[in-house]
Amino acid sequence: xxxxxWEEPFCAEGSACxxxxxxxxxxxxxxxxxxxxAYVTDTREALRTLIxxxxxGKADHLL
Numbered sequence: 001x002x003x004x005x006w007e008e009p010f011c012a013e014g015s016a017c018x019x020x021x022x023x024x025x026x027x028x029x030x031x032x033x034x035x036x037x038a039y040v041t042d043t044r045e046a047l048r049t050l051i052x053x054x055x056x057g058k059a060d061h062l063l
Contacts, residue, residue, distance in 0.1 A: 009033035012055070020051065 004021040006029075011017035017033035028047045031039035040047075 004029050004036070004039070006031075006036060010051075010055075012057075018054075020047070 004023050006019045006021040009017040009019050011033070019031055019033050019036060021029040021031070021036070021039070022044075023029070026044070027041055028044040029039045029041045030047050030050065031037075
């Protein structure tokens with residue numbers, strides 16, 4: 001398993017909590033809090049866009 005540094009969970013009202021992480025190579029990760037071993041990885045920009053949409057209420061059903 002990669003050495004992923006996870007940030008504190010982000011929890012919206014009525015939604016699942018998720019965490020963002022990065023590894024030593026600069027790759028970005030997102031996972032539902034408590035299930036960090038089942039993460040999604042992509043470029044930082046792709047995940048940043050996903051997070052913005054989730055926080056804007058556009059994609060909270062994906063989590």
